[in-house]
Amino acid sequence: MRTTARALEEMHQALEVPIQPGTSLGTWRWTVRQRMAGVRDVLVAETAHHEDAWLAARGGSVLRERNALLSRLSELGPQVLEEERIDQVRTELARLLCDVRHHVQRLHDLAYDEVELELGGSE
Numbered sequence: 001m002r003t004t005a006r007a008l009e010e011m012h013q014a015l016e017v018p019i020q021p022g023t024s025l026g027t028w029r030w031t032v033r034q035r036m037a038g039v040r041d042v043l044v045a046e047t048a049h050h051e052d053a054w055l056a057a058r059g060g061s062v063l064r065e066r067n068a069l070l071s072r073l074s075e076l077g078p079q080v081l082e083e084e085r086i087d088q089v090r091t092e093l094a095r096l097l098c099d100v101r102h103h104v105q106r107l108h109d110l111a112y113d114e115v116e117l118e119l120g121g122s123e
Contacts, residue, residue: 004104007038008097015093019086032080032093039100040073046107062110065103072096 014035019028043066076092083089 004042007035007042008101008104011035011039011093011097015090015097025086028086029081033077036073036077036080036093039097040070043070043073043100059110062103062106065106069096069100069103072099 011032014028014032017028017031019025046066073096076089076096079089080093
């Protein structure tokens with residue numbers, strides 16, 4: 001299974017490939033679509049179950065955020081293959097990638113807070 005960091009890095013690398021005249025745009029589009037599938041897979045594989053009430057609200061928020069990211073990803077999929085203005089699609093995908101990284105950081109923060117609660121924090 002692909003790790004989150006690896007999927008995000010592969011997507012970033014695919015977006016950074018310069019598209020030069022004479023370069024096959026179809027190859028770029030196909031590579032980006034494959035990398036998008038990797039990001040989708042790691043988002044779908046997320047699980048977050050929080051039994052503590054103060055973490056449950058944040059967990060629900062993270063779940064809604066993940067669903068919104070998946071929705072944006074699915075909307076951009078056809079655009080990658082069909083849109084003529086490739087720079088606009090590339091910009092939207094870069095924004096999405098940044099938002100996914102922020103989402104992953106919130107997941108890590110939530111996991112840290114859960115462990116800190118179990119261990120008793122700094123008191």
